[in-house]
Structure formats: structure tokens, C-alpha cells
Amino acid sequence: MQKNNNDNTNANRSDRIVLNIGGVKYETFRSTLTAYPDTLLGTMFQDRNRELQHATNKNEYFFDRNGRAFHYIMEFYRNGEIDWPVVYSQSVIARKEIERELDFFQIPFAPQTIETREFSIEDAARSLDEFTEMFVAVIKEMERHFRRRITILFPVFNFSLFSVVPDLTTVTPIVRPYWQIGSPISEHFGEVIGKHLMQLRPGLTYKVTSTSVNDEYVYKWELRIPLAFDVKKVIEKSSLSSFPNKT
Template identity: 40%
Template sequence: MSKLARSERIVLNVGGVKYETYRSTLTAYPDTLLGTMFQDRNRILVHANKDNEYFIDRNGHAFRYILEYYRNGEVLWPNENFSENDTSQTYISRWELLREYDYFQIPFEIPNTLPTSQMLAKRLDGFMNALLECSFDIKFAFRTYMNIKFYDYSISDEENRPTMFVVNPYIDGAYKKLKPFESCGYTLSIFFKEEISAFMTASLSKLSCDIRKVKSPDCVVIRMYIRDNIDCEEILKYSVYKKLL
């Protein structure tokens, strides 16, 4: 490979998420999919788009693990090495990542260890922080309350379990923040009911959080209420409307 090729930077657009790396980083592993694609001999076959990006229609959030392999030669798994950086919007399951490793032809061994208490604690922290961020979504939607229902994931009857969780009133930002926790929101709310409520009220003095278990169908209801009314006159003071008068 020429010196120019080794220092050539390329942009990979993976499912809409962009990553930048060196061609030589990928070709260092010639037996993998990307290592083969970006060999000099294949330049005539692989072309960048008009934005000088190479688009790959795969899981964009999971690709950070793929690129980590090319950079350091390590196969990493969720909740082990990246858990402290995970956010509720980008949580990747082992099953999702396994499929990506297989697609990119990266050799791997499935870890045979269960998540530790430290890993589970970070999962709980992510859930509580997502709930706390929802309080800001409530305010930005000019609302003062929100009811969140997490249904028992073990119920197999679709008629009794119409969905995994419901946000009422529906606020898109809040729904997206809680989506990664749809499979564990019910159990987390049952196991850590008092701790979650205490965390929420301690974080925001004007926020109250009540968690209750409901039967038929079996679900947990998290009611968040902000004791801070919408002051229309105060808002108008800072609005462009005021400047027009």
C-alpha cells in the first residue's frame, strides 16, 4: 500500500451515523469485510458518494464497536467496556452486536459471563436519568404532568398487553428517551420504586413522582407532576412578540 493510501482519511456513513478513520486502519485486517473492501486493488469497485462518503446500510450505533476492533484489535461487548458512555438513545444489545460482527466478518467469541451488579447499576442509573430528562420534555411541551405505563413483559397475551409502555400525553422526546427501557422499565419500577421516586424529587424540587402497580393488565404507572404552572405573561416578556409592540 502506498504512503498516500496509508494516510488517506475516509468517512463511513453507517445507517446515517458518520465515522471518520484512515484507510490503513481498515486494511490492517484484510480478512474482514471492510479490510477487503478498501484494499488498493478494489478501488475501482468501491466508490464514495457525492459527499465523499461511503454509505453502509447497517446499524450506525453498533458500528462504534466495529471500528473499535479495527483501531485496537479488541472485540468489545455492551455493558462491559462502553457502559459508562452508553445513553438511553444508543443502547445496543449483545444480539444486535453479534449480528454486526458476523456481517463485517470479524472473528469473535460470545462472552459467557452474566452482567455484574455494577453493570446493572448503570442500567438503573440510565433509566432514572431518562425519567428525569422527561420532566424537561414535559415543560417544553407546555404541560405539567405525564403518566408513563410499563407493562409486564412476561405477559404473552397481546390483548392484555397492547404495548410495552405508553406515554400519556404523548410527547415524542420523552417516548424516545424511554424506548430503550421498554423491556425492563416494569421490573426496575417494581424493584426500585422508592429509590426512583426519591431520586426524582431530590433532583428537582418542583417535581413529584408517584409509582404504583396496577392489575388487569399488569403494569406500573409512573405519574410525574411539575408544581410549576405555565406563566404566559412571563414567557411573553422574552418572546419576539414583545419586540413587535
């Protein structure tokens, strides 16, 4: 599909809108959509059609469609391409879901370009093991930095909400590779992972919950551990032991 670059005025570029797709909100510019005038949204948000547009809340427009699948629609408007996922038999989102939304929003696509393969139990077990080992590495870094608690957010849809608090330079890079798959793994295996970590690290407590942040769903992990070392013994092993203890 040919992108129309001539219709983007300075006014359009500053015209921010919110698309509420089945309860999942996407924020973009009017010009991002009108750059593809042959699509449903590209036509709808043309200046000449402003009188036909009915916002539900100021600049927010609601569509009773699949909010998860719309991620791929939005990426098309931003990048000009459909980034088809690798489709697994146990995928979080089905290929048909994406195809239905592409049809509805009048975006042409070539289904044969989808990369597919069977997802095995072994693949699932490997992903679960890697995710669990990530938490083991995080706990080790918490001990090394004398940190007693840490909170991690794995977003369901809006990946910009991913966060690690505190944002330790040696911890966040360990977690970041899982920022997009952390939520489905947490949904299905969170409690099992937490109980396993409690067995590996005596005194550890955990809490994994599905919650809302800025009207977006996230899975929230809260880990707490006691100090790994006795404070006095650490001082005795350090150079501080040579200083007089004045109490």
C-alpha cells in the first residue's frame, strides 16, 4: 500500500488522538493514520471527515474490536509493514485474530508470509526454565547489593510500562529480555515459579498479581528476601574491622 506523505500538515502532526480498542488504549497522531488514506482509519480521520467523527471522551475514539490484535494494526501505521509473529499452536494470539482485524480496518495483507511452526512441550518447558533462571539470577544480584525487596512489572499490552524497581544496573538487563513474554508466563506459571524460588532461597517471600497501571493490565512481581549475611560478620571480614568500635 502506497503511503501518502502529502496529506500530513503541521496541524495534523500535533493532533494527538486515543484509539480505545475493546478497552485497550493506543495513543497516536492523526497524521500517522491519514498517511494511509485507503485504510478505514486513514479515511475516517481525514480533515474532510471531521464532522463525521464522534469522540467518546474528548479525543478518544472507541472501537469494539480485538485490543490485543490491534497492536499489529498500529505497527503497520507506524512502520508501513505487518510484523507477523511466529505462530505457535499455543500462541497467546492466534493468526486468525490478526487477520480479522486487518480485514476490518481495510489493510491488505499476504497470509502466506506468516512464519509458522509447531510449538512443542519441550519448547514450552525450555521457556519456563529460562524465565525461572532469570529470577534466580535476580535474587543473587539482590543479595550482592544488599537489597531486600524488588518489584517487577510485566505488561500485558502496553510494553512501555515494563519496569524494575529499584532499577539496578545489574538487574534490569537480566529481566529486560522477558519484558514481552513475562505476562503470559506469569499468568500460567507464576505461583509454581514463586514456590520453587522459596525452596531455593530460604526466607524468600513473593507475591505475583494481575493488576492495573494507568488503565493497562500488568503482572506485578514482588520479591522480598532477608539479608544474606550477618552484618557484624561482614564488618569483621572487611577492612572496617581494624577501626575501634565505639558504642
